[in-house]
Structure formats: structure tokens, C-alpha cells
Amino acid sequence: MNRKMDVMDVNGGGGIMDFIQRFQQLQLQRDSSDELIKDLLIYSEHVESSLRQENQHLRGQINDANLDLADATKSRRELQQRVKELEHQVGFVSMDNDHLKNYNPYVVVLIDGDGCHFKQDFVNRGIDGGKQAAYALRSAILTECHSHAGEIEVIAKVVANLGxxxxxxxxxxxxANEATLKDFTLGFSQGMASFDFVDVGHGKERTDTKIKEAIRWNLRNHNCKQIVLGVSHDAGYAPFLDEILRDEASRRRITILEGTPSVRDLTNSGLNILNLNAELFRAEKLVDKAHRETTPLVTTSPVSTVAGMSPLPPPSATPVNSTSNGPNGAPSYATAIKSASPPPQVTLPFQPKPVKAPTTKREKPAPWNPGARGLDPPLVVNQASLENIKKxxxxxxxxxxxxxxxxxAKGDACCFEHKYRPNENEKTAIAFLARLNPCTNGQDCEVDDCIYGHHCPSTNDGQCTHPYCKFKPWEHPPNTKFRPTYQWLDEE
Structure with a gap:
């Protein structure tokens, strides 16, 4: 009874439509769930596909990486093996290099013989003196090598204009005799197989050039342990040495061999200085003793000529009368002595009275001859034109x-003016300015139309007027005076 009532209550509460509605709602939810599941399956498939592709790609990369690793490992092992082989080779090469550097080590002595001179005792003994000088030089250099003396060879070259x-x-x-000097040079060259005395002939630059090139060559040779330079007299080597000695190692390989005292420029360069004057070289420069002025001697004799005075006149005699004469009427010696005025007494120092010296005709000195080429033709320069060119x-x-x-010859490549048309005065001015530059061949120049100077053109009345004259002292007349700014004053 009760169960029937429940069914009826349900039916009476809405009937079948409620179930249909509820079913439809459930159907919608189920469709939504199906859609969700379907979307999830599609998404999952997409993700799985992407991961599968990425996984495949990564597998490929790993495979490539494994191949690269295997190849790199193989290459590295080969390189390690090669490095070991090269290290062995480098060791051998280094040993060979050290051996070559220290094989036949030598010291080279380069002497500018125009200014660095051996002691006269050696020169006067001719060939024997030359040999003794060579032995003494080698011995002195080896003494400076200390413990390495037994391994070092000494090479010496003296370069000079022998004439x-x-x-x-x-x-x-x-x-006294030029043949003696020639014999000395022969003896020097014969004394040691590695010693030479080279005659380069006239021209200062020839000696300089030969020595400078020898310095360059030996400085590049690692077997050369030291270069000894006998150039202490010549400041011209200082700029050259500063140019080529760029590091401390090369500077330590240069030593200045001192004959005459080293010029200031070389002393300031900080190079080592070796003095062998006690054994080998003379410290004094050669001078022209024929042109030295001698000072007259002054004596206290009453009848002598005091410097700057005329000779004193002979004592004057008083008239002699007949009673003073001798038996023959002639004045006796005693009478003459008594009647003569006493000689004047001269006490030094004595201020002489001005006396006109007799005028004597002096011979004109011979014109200065600078060398084989002689004097350049004189130029008369117009000062205004010269100033215009110099501007x-x-x-x-x-x-x-x-x-x-x-x-x-350079044509358009020349960096100077070619189109200007100078007048004759200006051409002369150009020629004068060109002559202020020394010709590299000096007096040995054989070019007839050489435009450069072969001696200083600025010397006038014994004075070089150019403050920065480029010519060496010997390219001026003897006893020329220079400006304080003259660069070669140290060579005077």
C-alpha cells in the first residue's frame, strides 16, 4: 500500500517529462564529457607526435655528437702525438740553434785608422811592428773575455786612407818614411789570419761607410759576441749607433775602443768604453807641427833684442884728443874703453817704446787646395734673389x-717645383744653395756637372759663417773658425 503511494507520488509529481528532462541533461553532460575526452585524445596525440619528432631529432643530434666526439678524440690523440713529436724536434732544433750560436764565437774589432792610431813604436818597426801590434791587440781583447778566452776568436779590421x-x-x-807605414800595415795583416789593414784611398766617407756596413753585418750574426769599435775620435758614429742599437741586448754587444779621448756624443751614448792606450794606441791626435807658431826666446843680454824692441845701438864714443892717442897717434884700446859711454842696463820686464818695425813684403800664401777635385768655381750671388729662393x-x-x-729624372713624381721659370740671378742662387749640401763622393767626385759642394762654400776670411754647416772640419781651409753651433766641433 505504501509502495503504490510512492509511485503515484512520483508520477503525480511531474511524470515522465521529468525523466526526459533529466535524461537530456545527463545526455548533454555525457556529450560534453565525450568532447572533452575527444579533445584530450587529440591534444595527447599532437603532443606525442611533437615529442616523437623532437626525440627523433635529439637522437640524430646525439648520434652526430657521438660521431664528432669520436672524431675529436681521434684527432686530439693524433695531435697529442704530433705535439710530442714536435716537442722532441723543437728540443733538437733548440739544441742545434744554441750550438750554432755558440759555434765559432768571435769578437770583431773595427778600427777607423784615420783617427785611431797605433803607438809609434809599433809603426817604426815596420813589418815586425805590425805583427807585434796584431799579437798585442789579440792578447788584450782575449784578456777582456776572461773565462771564455779559450773559445773566442778575434777578428780585427783597420780601415784607413793610407796615403x-x-x-x-x-x-x-x-x-820619416811612408814605406815604414806601409810595411807596418803589411805586418799587421800578416800577423794573424783574421787581421786585415784595409786601404780605402782618399775620402773620409769611404772609411765610415765600410765600418758602418761591417757593424750592421756583424750585429746580425749571433756568433759575434762583441763588436769593439775604434772610433772614439769621431762624433759622426753616434747618430748611426743610436739608430741601429734599438734594444739593451744589442747595446751590450758594442764597446768603444778608446785611442784619443772619446768625444762627448759617444760618451753620452752610455756604451762600454775600453782603453788600451797603455799597450797599443796613442792618446794624442796627429797635429801639423810645421804650422805651429814658435815663441821667440827672451834673454837679459844688454845687446840682445827684447821681444818687441829694436836692437840697441852700439855705444857712442866721445871725441878722442891727441893727448889720449897711442904712440902712433891712433886711439888706444884702453883710451877708447874709458872714453866710451857705458852700455845701458836692461831690466826685465821692460816696457819697450813703440818702434816702427821695418815693413817686409810678405809672400801671399798659396791658395788652399782641398783635394783631387780642387776648389768649386766661385759664384756671385744676388742677395735679393737668394732670399726669394730661400722663402x-x-x-x-x-x-x-x-x-x-x-x-x-723623377718627372711628375718629384715633390718639388718644376714649372717656375727662374732668371739668371735666381739660377745662381739655386746653385749656391745646392752647394751647401756636401757631395757624397767629396774630392773623389768625377761628375763634371755635379751640383753639390766639394768643400765648404760658406768660409770667408778664415770664418765659417754658416751656423749649421754640414761640411766636416777637413773640408774647410786650415785654421778655420766655426760658430758655436757647428756640429763637428768635437772633431777639432
């Missing part, structure tokens, strides 16, 4: 070669 040196030594009075600067400067010897 000019012989003349200078004769003027100095230390050489030109940089690329506006006139080309000396073009206007004096033209046309310029």
Missing part, C-alpha cells in the same frame, strides 16, 4: 736637379 794617414803622420813629425717652402721649393742639370 792621407802617411801625410798626416809626416806633418806630425812621427813618420719657398715644402712642395713650393724649386727642384735643384731640374733647374741645374734638368730635366728631373
Amino acid at each position: 792621407g794617414l802617411a801625410k798626416a803622420m809626416r806633418r806630425d813629425g812621427c813618420l 719657398r717652402k715644402d712642395s713650393n721649393k724649386l727642384c735643384n736637379n731640374h733647374y741645374l742639370r734638368g730635366p728631373c
